[in-house]
Amino acid sequence: MTISFLLSGIVFGFTAGISPGPLLTLVISESIRHNKKEGVKVALAPLITDLPIIVLAFFVLSRLSRFDIVLSIISFFGGIFVTYLGYECLKTKGIIVDMQRFKPASLKKGIIANILNPHPYLFWVTVGVPTAIKAYQVSLNTAILFFLAFYTFLLGSKVGIAVIAERTRSLISNQIYIWIMRILGLSLILFATLFFLNGIRTIKDILY
Secondary structure, eight states: OOHHHHHHHHHHHEEEEEESSSHHHHHHHHHHOOOOOHHHHHHHHHHHHHHHHHHHHHHHHTTTOHHHHHHHHHHHHHHHHHHHHHHHHOOOOOOOOOOOTTSSSSSHHHHHHHOOOOOHHIIIIIIHHHHHHHHHHHOOHHHHHHHHHHHHHHHHHHHHHHHHHHHSSSSOOOOHHHHHHHHHHHHHHHHHHHHHHHHHHHHHHOOO
């Protein structure tokens, strides 16, 4: 069980780290315009913005922990959201950076971009925190391992992209990147299936 939560953290974190979006665009644009240090500052934004979301989601979901039907519904929504993320990965054609879209940014810019991005809210409420709760039911160390894996690969991938962007002044959007995203997309759809199955299993336990 611990290994499965470790793999979940790795896949979710790495996917979030390299998927196109406002934060990744800022990481690339700041690294190209200035240097990798500015890109890394932006990459660290989730460490600040995610904590209130996680705490709030834990508070709400812990109050619902005895209501299995609610948790099964959340599981279905989590499956839908992860399926959407997988679909987005599968249709990715590369990263396009609009250099005119953002002014020079820093950690503050990254925080603002991430706060205004709906994905972290959807992820932690429907997927991240429910998974962490299940990991905690196995053991505290398992839950910690899930978070460590998630943030290691989330931040590590964005920092790596910042370094690459500074050195090359352009980020590859070729077949290698596309195939990585396709593999991650298929992995996410697999995890989504597990969420759906968990929801169905919970409903069966309630009805029978």
